Amino acid sequence: GQQLNQSPQSMFIQEGEDVSMNCTSSSIFNTWLWYKQDPGEGPVLLIALYKAGELTSNGRLTAQFGITRKDSFLNISASIPSDVGIYFCAGGFLGNTPLVFGKGTRLSVIA
């Protein structure tokens, strides 16, 4: 099935550093979502974006919906140990329809 191109695949960073990850698609979406998955758990929604160019923050997290509607990025500022996990981007459409997911970015934070 269709998947998004998410990069990087993994990151090792020092506590306190900022992190950036992004997602691109060959097709347009009108909603982008970012989820985080901890081991043994399901993905948990971090940020949802609905408008091209939109920049949205949730605490230390900031995400943007690309102008072309084909990409999105997520930034995490001043990382802390509990930021460890796998971050997934997902593209979709308004209404209750299936999402298309990236393969995830595995984040490791070194204290």
Added chain:
Amino acid sequence: GAGVSQSPSNKVTEKGKDVELRCDPISGHTALYWYRQSLGQGLEFLIYFQGNSAPDKSGLPSDRFSAERTGGSVSTLTIQRTQQEDSAVYLCASSGGTSLNIQYFGAGTRLSVL
């Protein structure tokens, strides 16, 4: 319940056996989705139910996979004659109430086919 509930959390089965995975969505959510997550991969859409409409089965990998949703609530994903490549985490999500397509996930069922 407060969130999406899936059972069992882990299932080990022998190749060739049938398995049933259960999902209890958030109360009142009209849409229910099944995704599969293979090791190191993203989530792959399998099937979804929206209200009383016929389910969208376009993501099912083979005719060994089927799902039903009874009474617009609980759903069961059935895999017949399991194969080793069916080993994965099966995640269920639900959404509803708005058009914003915010999907809430259960913790998943980890299926291991020996």
